[in-house]
Amino acid sequence: MSASAAPYAARVVILAGVCAALHVGKLAPAIQALQQALGMSLVQAGFLLSLVQAVGMALGLAMGALADGLGARRSMVLGLLILGLASVMGGLSHGVPALMLLRAIEGFGFLLVVLPAPGLLRSLVPPQRVATWLGLWGTYMPLATALALLLGPWCIHSLGWRAWWWALGALSLAMAWWLWRSVAPPAPAGLAQASRMQAVRDTLAAPGPWLVAAIFASYASQWMAVIGFLPTIYSQAGVPVVATAWLTALVAAVNMAGNVASGQALQRGVAAHRLLLWGFASMTAAAVLAFAALDQPPWLRFAGVLVFSGVGGLIPGTLFSLALRVAPGEHALATTVGWMQQGSALGQFAGPPLVAWLAVRAGGWQSTWLVTSACGALGVGLSLILARRLARR
Numbered sequence: 001m002s003a004s005a006a007p008y009a010a011r012v013v014i015l016a017g018v019c020a021a022l023h024v025g026k027l028a029p030a031i032q033a034l035q036q037a038l039g040m041s042l043v044q045a046g047f048l049l050s051l052v053q054a055v056g057m058a059l060g061l062a063m064g065a066l067a068d069g070l071g072a073r074r075s076m077v078l079g080l081l082i083l084g085l086a087s088v089m090g091g092l093s094h095g096v097p098a099l100m101l102l103r104a105i106e107g108f109g110f111l112l113v114v115l116p117a118p119g120l121l122r123s124l125v126p127p128q129r130v131a132t133w134l135g136l137w138g139t140y141m142p143l144a145t146a147l148a149l150l151l152g153p154w155c156i157h158s159l160g161w162r163a164w165w166w167a168l169g170a171l172s173l174a175m176a177w178w179l180w181r182s183v184a185p186p187a188p189a190g191l192a193q194a195s196r197m198q199a200v201r202d203t204l205a206a207p208g209p210w211l212v213a214a215i216f217a218s219y220a221s222q223w224m225a226v227i228g229f230l231p232t233i234y235s236q237a238g239v240p241v242v243a244t245a246w247l248t249a250l251v252a253a254v255n256m257a258g259n260v261a262s263g264q265a266l267q268r269g270v271a272a273h274r275l276l277l278w279g280f281a282s283m284t285a286a287a288v289l290a291f292a293a294l295d296q297p298p299w300l301r302f303a304g305v306l307v308f309s310g311v312g313g314l315i316p317g318t319l320f321s322l323a324l325r326v327a328p329g330e331h332a333l334a335t336t337v338g339w340m341q342q343g344s345a346l347g348q349f350a351g352p353p354l355v356a357w358l359a360v361r362a363g364g365w366q367s368t369w370l371v372t373s374a375c376g377a378l379g380v381g382l383s384l385i386l387a388r389r390l391a392r393r
Contacts, residue, residue, distance in 0.1 A: 010124045012182040013117055014137055016076055019175040020113035021144030022168050023083050023106050024052050025252075028145070028231055029152030029245065033161040038096050043356050051100055055107035056345030063111040064338020065200050072116035072123075072334075073185050079112025080176035087169030091162040107345075109172075114140070115341055118320050119333040120183075131321050135263015138317030142255035142309070145227060149249040153231075199332040208326025209336045211386040212319050213343030215276065218379035219315045221347030222283060222372040225355040226308060227252055247302065251309045258313020265314075266321055273387030275318045277380060282311035284376030291369040308372075315379070322386070347375075 027034075031045045040048070055063070067075040083106055090102040118134060125133045155164045203209050230251060234244040262275050290304030319340060327336035351371065358367040 007125070009183045010121055010133055012179055013076070013120055013124065014140060016080060016175055016179050017114055017117050017137065017140030018144045018147070019172055020079065020083055020110050021141045022148055022171070023087060023110060024141070025145040025148035026087075026152060026164060026168055027052075027103075028227070028229075028248075029149055030156055030161045030164060031231065033156050034099075037161065038094075038099070040096055042360065043353060044096060045356070047353055048096070048100060048103060051103040051349070052107040052110060054104050054345070054349060056111050056341050057349050058342075060111060060115070060338045060340075060342025060345055061200060061203065061335055062338075063108075064115045064203075064335040064341070065197070067112060067116040067338070068199060068331075068334040070112075071185065072120035073179070073183050075112045075116045076120075077176045077180050079109040079114075080172045080179065082106070082109030082112065084169045084172035084176065087165050087172065091165035091169070111338070111341060115338045116334050118324060118337050122324065122333075124183075129267075130324075131266040132263040134320045134324070135260050135266070135317040138259035138262065138313070138320055139256040141316070142252045142259065142313065145252035146249040146256075149231065149245055149252060153245040199329075199335045202328040203332045203335040203339055206326065206328040207389065208386070209323070209328075209339045211382055211389070212322050212326060212336075213340045215343075215379055215382045215386065216316070216319050216340050217343035217347035218280070218375045218382065219283075219312065219319075219347065220344040221351030221354075222287070222375040223255075223309070223312060223351075224348040225351035225371060226287070226305070226368065229352065229355060229359075230305070251305050254306055254310035255313040258310050258315075259317035262314045262317030263321070266318065271387070272318050272322055273383050273390070275314045276383035276386075279312050279314035279318075280376045280379035280383065283308050284373050286311070287369045287372035287376075291367075291372075325390075351375075 027045075027048060031040075034040050034048070035042075035045065070078065086102045086105040086109060090099055090106075093099045093102060118137060121133050121137055122130050152164055155167060227248070230248040231244050234247060239247070258279070265275055266272060286304040286306075286308035288304075290301045290308060320337075323337050323340050324333060327333050355368050355371055358371065361367075
């Protein structure tokens with residue numbers, strides 16, 4: 001692939017990640033509509049919000065090996081096809097159990113898209129630009145979340161939640177065709193079965209993948225819990241629907257700035273562990289400001305949520321770069337990212353239901369900071385351990 005074609009192909013890969021992540025973010029603006037249409041409880045909504053991560057929580061490592069075996073391009077195309085078909089079928093469902101099953105299938109497709117993407121990006125861009133592009137890749141989730149929170153309420157209000165599911169399904173099918181046409185297949189056809197099993201064994205035997213997975217879990221649990229329930233929190237506070245969409249989308253969008261900044265900082269030589277520590281410390285302090293003192297002025301609490309998401313964005317971009325550094329070899333890039341994604345999925349699966357349960361018990365969202373503070377403290381400790389290991393290497 002020529003140098004001029006490489007950035008274009010890399011952008012298509014990132015857009016494919018955004019398209020896949022739209023299926024993770026599409027539920028947040030639809031929670032109230034689903035509660036009214038299907039009689040869903042708040043705790044059920046919390047599980048449905050995170051159920052797309054169930055496959056990642058259980059099979060992230062194995063899916064990474066499968067993605068390596070398929071090859072990055074074929075894996076991403078197959079994942080987009082699965083997402084598209086599952087979303088179309090989800091729009092036809094009439095009960096919570098069927099919708100939950102299809103959300104789990106969407107999780108399978110989501111992993112096939114996002115796990116091989118960092119390694120594919122590294123093969124598409126110049127070596128000196130890898131950190132910057134991985135920082136851009138880290139924006140796929142917050143960008144998709146912002147788009148879902150902006151477009152979802154309008155689509156659901158105008159056409160219903162089923163049309164929202166169908167629209168994203170059609171988009172994924174179109175994205176699969178675009179990726180297939182725009183990204184050239186890599187030279188290797190994929191790893192043999194024996195090599196895939198060796199990649200799994202090597203990944204599990206190395207401490208680095210375990211640490212980045214646990215750090216990502218600490219980050220993802222608190223970010224998804226706060227962002228996923230923001231529309232519900234604002235609605236219960238009497239904020240108009242249009243304002244809720246814009247405010248929540250802004251919170252998700254500022255996370256992109258942190259991701260991009262992490263790539264730029266790493267490119268300039270800033271130590272990865274410093275970015276992680278800044279991110280976790282800021283998220284902890286900002287969550288206390290936003291939730292612990294509910295008598296604070298609304299603008300001050302909103303500023304806390306912005307800092308929570310924006311500075312917290314330093315963490316995922318840094319972790320994607322670290323995952324490629326701590327992988328036990330070139331043969332284990334996707335499995336290492338898969339193990340890290342498994343940690344992220346565990347956090348995203350556990351965080352929203354826990355926060356929802358606390359909200360029901362406390363009669364409000366004032367206890368949210370307890371979850372985020374615990375996750376932040378865990379993230380700081382793990383980041384320091386990882387920093388010591390990298391320093392010894």
